[in-house]
Amino acid sequence: MHVMRKYGFAIAVLLLCAAMGLYLYLSSTKGTKVNLDQSLKAPSFALTDLDGKQVTLDDTNGKVRVVYFFYANCPDICPPTTYLMTQVQNKLKEKGTFGKDVEFMWVTFDPKRDTTEALKSYASKFDIDAGGWKFLREDSAEDTEKLMKDFGLGLLKDEKTNLFTHTDTITFVDREGVVRKYMTGSIDESQNADKIVDVIDALVKA
Numbered sequence: 001m002h003v004m005r006k007y008g009f010a011i012a013v014l015l016l017c018a019a020m021g022l023y024l025y026l027s028s029t030k031g032t033k034v035n036l037d038q039s040l041k042a043p044s045f046a047l048t049d050l051d052g053k054q055v056t057l058d059d060t061n062g063k064v065r066v067v068y069f070f071y072a073n074c075p076d077i078c079p080p081t082t083y084l085m086t087q088v089q090n091k092l093k094e095k096g097t098f099g100k101d102v103e104f105m106w107v108t109f110d111p112k113r114d115t116t117e118a119l120k121s122y123a124s125k126f127d128i129d130a131g132g133w134k135f136l137r138e139d140s141a142e143d144t145e146k147l148m149k150d151f152g153l154g155l156l157k158d159e160k161t162n163l164f165t166h167t168d169t170i171t172f173v174d175r176e177g178v179v180r181k182y183m184t185g186s187i188d189e190s191q192n193a194d195k196i197v198d199v200i201d202a203l204v205k206a
Helices: 002-028 078-095 116-123 141-150 193-205
Strands: 046-048 054-056 064-070 102-108 133-136 155-158 163-166 169-173 178-184
Touching: 064 078, 064 193, 078 102, 078 193, 102 141, 116 133, 141 155, 169 193, 178 193
Parallel strands: 064 102, 102 133
Antiparallel strands: 046 054, 064 169, 155 163, 169 178
């Protein structure tokens, strides 16, 4: 019991990462053809964008949604994954689908620190095209954590350091609001913009 009290958080983190890593590894080894291997109804939400406007999932039905949960104080995976997605953004702009057929949604799970101004500051560090990329938040951290779980994702917070352990997972929602694919972000060294664009293209054409 003493060991569990002392190392419980670390053990939970390892189990969470191992489980998601195994799933993503198995998903990525099914062949080179895009495999839209999920069929989970995406949970509805109502969040606030950087202009103070309410955004719901239903508002963007008819578009492919790329959803990523992050926090601006992330010391490791969130910034490089955001940068990776700017490369995806630019490739989609060349195809004429970004903003028109595809919407990126970055949702913070640390709303206490991630105020609107903090999110604007974070976004300004990247080549973000606001025409197809929304940064979203709500005041309740508990509700955001529940939303993550409803999307099938995990989140743990170390209360001593205020750092989070979360799955570096990009979620792809089709035009009708169904989760069709999960992919790892920058934590996977083999990940690249072309692989992600292939998934988005398949959903745009579906």
